Amino acid sequence: MRARATMVDVKSDATTVDEYLAELPADRREAITAVRDVINEHLPDGFVEGIQFGMISWHVPLERFPDTYNGQPLTLVSLANQKRHMALYLMGIYSSEDDAAWFRERWESTGQRLDMGKSCVRFTRLDRVPLDVVGEAVARTSVDEMIARHRGVHGD
Numbered sequence: 001m002r003a004r005a006t007m008v009d010v011k012s013d014a015t016t017v018d019e020y021l022a023e024l025p026a027d028r029r030e031a032i033t034a035v036r037d038v039i040n041e042h043l044p045d046g047f048v049e050g051i052q053f054g055m056i057s058w059h060v061p062l063e064r065f066p067d068t069y070n071g072q073p074l075t076l077v078s079l080a081n082q083k084r085h086m087a088l089y090l091m092g093i094y095s096s097e098d099d100a101a102w103f104r105e106r107w108e109s110t111g112q113r114l115d116m117g118k119s120c121v122r123f124t125r126l127d128r129v130p131l132d133v134v135g136e137a138v139a140r141t142s143v144d145e146m147i148a149r150h151r152g153v154h155g156d
Helices: 017-023 026-042 097-108 131-139 143-154
Strands: 048-052 055-059 075-081 086-090 120-123
Touching: 017 026, 017 048, 017 055, 026 055, 026 075, 026 086, 026 131, 086 131, 097 131
Parallel strands: none
Antiparallel strands: 048 055, 055 075, 075 086, 086 120
C-alpha cells in the first residue's frame, strides 16, 4: 500500500527579502517577484516589508503597535514558496467576512479558479493569478483598520 503524499511547507531561513528571492528557482522567483511588486504598489502607508515566519511579509511595525497577542507584528499579507505551490496569505481579507466575500466574488469574476483556505490563496502559475484583484485586496485594509480588527478580536 502506498502512503498518501502530504503537503509540506517550505520554510526559508533567509533574513532579508533579497536572500529569500535568491533561494528560489527561476520560475518561482519570477512569479513571487511579480506578486510582490503588485503588493508593494498597492500597499497602504504604514505597513513595512520584511521576513516573518520564513516568508516575505508586510506588517504593522511593532513600534506602531506592540500590543499583539503573540508579540509578533500584525501581518496584512505574506507571500511564500511552498513545496507544491506558491501561497499568498491575505490576513487583511481573513480578518473581515465582508472583505473575504468580496475577494472570493471578485477573483471568481475573472474566470480564474480560486484555490483558497481561510486566508491562503494557493497558486502554481503566475498566469492564474489576477494581479489586479491581489492589488485591490491589499489596498483595502489600512494600518488603523488592521489594528482595530486585532483589538476587536483580542480586546484592548
